[in-house]
Amino acid sequence: MTATIADLQSIGWPVNGLRTGIDAATDAALPPGWARLLDAHPAARPARIVEQHRSGYMVAESPDTGDAPGNSYRAESLPEWTRPAQYRKGEVAPEERPAVGDWVLVEGEGGSARIVALLPRWSAIKRGAAGEHYRQQLIAANVDTVFVVSGLDDDFNPRRIERYLLLVSGTGDAAERSALEPVIVLTKADLAEAAEPGAVAAATQALRALGDPGLAVCALNARDRDAVATLSPWLRPGRTVVLVGSSGAGKSTLTNSLLGIERMKTGEVRGSDSRGRHTTTHRALIPLPSGACLIDTPGMRELKPTGEEDVAESFTDIEALAEQCRFRDCAHAREPGCAVRAAIEAGTLDAQRFANYLKLRDEVAGAAGKLADRLAQKAQTRVQSKAVNKRQTDKYGKR
Numbered sequence: 001m002t003a004t005i006a007d008l009q010s011i012g013w014p015v016n017g018l019r020t021g022i023d024a025a026t027d028a029a030l031p032p033g034w035a036r037l038l039d040a041h042p043a044a045r046p047a048r049i050v051e052q053h054r055s056g057y058m059v060a061e062s063p064d065t066g067d068a069p070g071n072s073y074r075a076e077s078l079p080e081w082t083r084p085a086q087y088r089k090g091e092v093a094p095e096e097r098p099a100v101g102d103w104v105l106v107e108g109e110g111g112s113a114r115i116v117a118l119l120p121r122w123s124a125i126k127r128g129a130a131g132e133h134y135r136q137q138l139i140a141a142n143v144d145t146v147f148v149v150s151g152l153d154d155d156f157n158p159r160r161i162e163r164y165l166l167l168v169s170g171t172g173d174a175a176e177r178s179a180l181e182p183v184i185v186l187t188k189a190d191l192a193e194a195a196e197p198g199a200v201a202a203a204t205q206a207l208r209a210l211g212d213p214g215l216a217v218c219a220l221n222a223r224d225r226d227a228v229a230t231l232s233p234w235l236r237p238g239r240t241v242v243l244v245g246s247s248g249a250g251k252s253t254l255t256n257s258l259l260g261i262e263r264m265k266t267g268e269v270r271g272s273d274s275r276g277r278h279t280t281t282h283r284a285l286i287p288l289p290s291g292a293c294l295i296d297t298p299g300m301r302e303l304k305p306t307g308e309e310d311v312a313e314s315f316t317d318i319e320a321l322a323e324q325c326r327f328r329d330c331a332h333a334r335e336p337g338c339a340v341r342a343a344i345e346a347g348t349l350d351a352q353r354f355a356n357y358l359k360l361r362d363e364v365a366g367a368a369g370k371l372a373d374r375l376a377q378k379a380q381t382r383v384q385s386k387a388v389n390k391r392q393t394d395k396y397g398k399r
């Protein structure tokens with residue numbers, strides 16, 4: 001069961017790695033921290049997480065040959081990855097545990113395979129978990145492209161798309177983010193055009209006007225295998241794409257068309273509100289015939305920021321306008337010489353986009369405050385436990 005480097009690359013192993021074998025010593029161009037971990041676990045082999053279940057992980061070392069996604073097998077996780085997260089000392093926060101798309105090191109064969117280490121990620125798509133306490137939830141790791149899937153039906157909502165784009169801005173540091181591209185995939189173009197000729201062009205136009213002129217927008221019929229071929233620039237071998245979007249947006253339909261087979265179960269949309277049933281129940285990494293890997297995610301009802309997002313980066317148009325306001329600390333409310341309000345009045349800035357910007361800015365600030373509290377609490381626990389250790393060392397000497 002020894003995977004070749006080609007096997008690993010075909011499920012997304014970094015190609016820059018120039019690896020000739022699983023030998024950390026010969027490799028200079030692996031992502032930061034990888035060589036050290038490979039060295040530290042000489043008996044382990046790399047594998048990628050393709051499915052995440054409540055009870056554990058499915059990992060793979062090579063692409064699909066039959067029914068099982070990527071010849072996957074079950075691997076036991078480290079005990080600290082299964083305990084509930086409390087953010088107490090020694091606990092592993094959910095975002096620090098492996099997720100679909102992560103590369104891990106595995107030891108043992110057959111039924112006794114177990115994950116021994118998590119390789120640092122180059123990108124991570126996260127959101128704030130639902131619930132009262134601050135928690136992060138990892139959606140996918142090590143992705144190159146995010147397909148924001150949105151149906152051109154009653155569900156179409158540019159404000160929600162702005163929210164998804166904001167999520168992409170919270171994925172890591174600037175260098176990591178620059179490698180990560182969002183693409184807006186508008187499904188149900190066939191239905192929209194039939195209902196109202198010109199609707200697709202109008203929606204596409206509206207989204208292109210959202211701040212970033214380079215933003216990729218593709219409108220298509222997700223059921224049409226030829227139509228989804230327009231996504232091929234992002235589906236080159238070794239690339240990883242994650243699909244995000246509301247339930248019923250067409251993520252599974254798109255996956256099926258890209259696969260060319262009927263693999264994911266798709267829910268029939270209820271006539272009245274055109275929302276799908278919740279058919280995708282867990283995240284999974286699926287190798288595509290094109291050589292890319294696709295991560296499908298269950299529809300998301302709530303999309304809370306983690307506090308790490310960069311609102312300015314997502315709303316460059318508004319930030320640029322704000323620079324032209326007469327007052328540096330302009331709140332864009334009733335101040336004279338406000339360039340933002342002037343743009344809204346002139347019709348060059350959408351008032352709803354501005355309102356959404358304010359709302360998201362508040363949400364990110366709120367989440368950032370909670371995140372800071374949590375980190376402070378964690379640091380405090382660390383200081384306390386260090387103090388205890390020191391007292392014990394002083395009293396009993398080093399053990």
Ligand SMILES: Nc1nc2c(ncn2[C@@H]2O[C@H](COP(=O)(O)OP(=O)(O)OP(=O)(O)O)[C@@H](O)[C@H]2O)c(=O)[nH]1
Pocket residue numbers: 187188189190191220221222223245246247248249250251252253254265266267268269275276277278279280297298299300
């Ligand atoms: N006509 C048409 N129907 C589509 C298109 N995309 C999706 N549908 C239909 O919309 C419904 C929902 O699509 P799914 O692919 O199940 O949606 P999903 O995003 O996977 O939903 P979850 O799994 O719940 O997250 C299905 O009945 C699809 O056949 C499209 O481009 N054109």
Ligand SMILES: [Zn+2]
Pocket residue numbers: 322325326330331332333335337338339340341
């Ligand atoms: Zn202003």
